Amino acid sequence: MNTTCTDTLAIESTRFGRIEVDEELVVTLPGGLIGFEDCQRYVLVDHNDASPLRWLQSLDDPSLAFPVMDPWLFMPDYAPVISAGDAAYLELTEGTPRVVLAVLTIPRNNPRAMTANLLGPIVVNAVTRRGMQVVLTDDRYGTRHEVLSTLTTLASAVG
């Protein structure tokens, strides 16, 4: 993959145009995302104020942006268990603030069928801002979890 690492924190992203980022907002995934091991620096971008949709925009490759979402917004009892090794790598203890993101797959021309990868969440230590895409060993979660139908079911179950 073609990657250019620069020190500047303004990026001309291919999809979103120019994005300026405070250095402290950079998220580092030292192992990259799975399949994109060369791209390690990202910034989390809101799609807009109202939508839960967010983007993990690569700072190393302007054309890479992954749609992501807080998994607890559609699965309140999501409880991924990460290995002790991964937890140590991320310097996570029980109380460490952290952010978990599920990568969305949005089918072309059929966004309502969007799915979330709950088996490979991105876990970020919010203090060090270092993270990784974890591979869970957990049969409760899949790589293609339907998002909208889950939200609809949840709403009708509660309401």
Added chain:
Amino acid sequence: MRISTGMMAQSAIANVQTAFERIARSQEQMGTGRRINRPSDDPVSLQHMMTLKNAIQRTEQFRRNAEETRNFLGVTDSALDEAMRLVRRARTLAVQAANDTIDASVRANLANEVRGAILQLGAIGNTAYGNRHVFAGQRTLAPPFEPAAGGGFEYVGGRSTTGDADLIAQIGPSDMMVINTTGDLVFGSAFAALHGLRANLEGGSSSLISREDLPAFDEALTNLMGVRVQVGSSVRRLENVVQRYESATLNYTQIVSRIEDADIARTAVDLQTAELTYQGALAATRIGFQQSLLDFLR
């Protein structure tokens, strides 16, 4: 480590807290870059796209290898399970036979059963996945256990001494694993125990059965268990690899699928609408819950 808010969300109130906390938390902890107002179509260059599509193909190939290997190990594990059951059953025969008061006809029946067990173990040792014999080392095409004189078997598969023991699967660009154990190492001690028991039953020696055969069966079981543990840990490693490849494929696919501006806009709105409906339902539940709490206090 369990990553959750420390609750199982059994109750609606827990749901409310989690959902709201999560929003607040990720906003304040993460901070974000500038908001986006003009997503554009087709952000990925053609050249980049080719690289990614190649990566998807490579990934797919490794994923297939890993799955194939996992199936191979699954067949291996079932055979080991069967072998352990057979050896345990033979051990109970040995316990029976170790009893001095047992009469000759019973002894003859037990010897018969043990002869049958030896044949069964030979069949287990010749287990194949497709046309590959899983305990044959690299000589996978032929059954590794050949019937030999005296009702036993001879191991004719690959061995480390002949340099054809290991089957190696490539499950990643630089990730290889040995996926087999040769039949002589897996079943050698079990065959020895069965043959020992048979000989002592035929020779009518109860004391030798308890002195030699019972410990031999225990050793055979320990050995089989050890191989099974190895297989189990290989299976877990492979499952992890397969899941990694699934995530990689999804990551690639999302970038290659060239979702368009219109799709992205709809995604954002659909998510927002569904989320609002859900949060609305939650908020209503919370009000209901608070009211009933007040009722209770009154």
